[in-house]
Amino acid sequence: MIKTLKALGCVTFTGFLLVASLSAPHAFSQSGDLLKRKSVEDTILENLRKARPDINFGQPRPSVIKGLYQVQVPGGPVLFVTPEGDKFIAGEIFGIDSTGFSKIEDPYVVEERKKALASLDGKSSINFKPKGKTKAVVYVFTDIDCGYCRKLHSQMHAYEEGGQTKPGYNDLGIEIRYLAYPRAGIPSPSADKLISTWCAKDKQDAMTxxxxxxxxxxxxxxxxxAAQFQLGGQLGVSGTPALFLPDGKLVPGYMPPEDLAKNLGI
Structure with missing residues (x-):
């Protein structure tokens, strides 16, 4: 049975606009001599910037699909671009095997995420720690008004569901470290709420x-x-919540506590 490929999360409105606007046809004229003088990466970036000078595209690099290059749109999709820089596909890559479909992430991108998150000052995030031993740390880019962000937060500790009491993230030894990602951008009412949270005397209480x-x-x-919002875009966040696991993998959307613990191997 084919499993659904759609994550549960609140997608940024800008993410939808980026896909729609980037899909419009654009004409490119490249001579053979010009292509020879420029690197493939330079050609791709130049064409993308000509088409959409308002977008700060990431640096092109070879993708896991042979013959295509990948470019991250901050706060939007990953583009898989031809070497000529005249066509692209926006989306995710999935592997096909006898067990079904599985998302494939570029090892280079995963490693870069790990480095970026490891470099963060622990005081810059709003942390919810287990009372006992921390078995795993998960960074979560969050927005105050996102429905699934609220659901995730409501399950930080033991909660009721289906007539049963289930363990929350902290109960299972998972430390949640919140990073700010106002889906409406900056400035916006969403950003103002996040700023008030980060500036509160009791940040955890304000978040709750x-x-x-x-x-x-x-x-x-x-x-x-603002810095965390920018970082989220660079790391491929296009909606909230966005969970970054210790191995650098991105879970784009809400995941129940017990499922997350199983995913983390704890």
Missing amino acids: KLKSDQSVPSATCENPV
């Missing part, structure tokens, strides 16, 4: 209150919201 539709005092201070 806002995600349960309670109010907290508006606040401003020197904060990492």
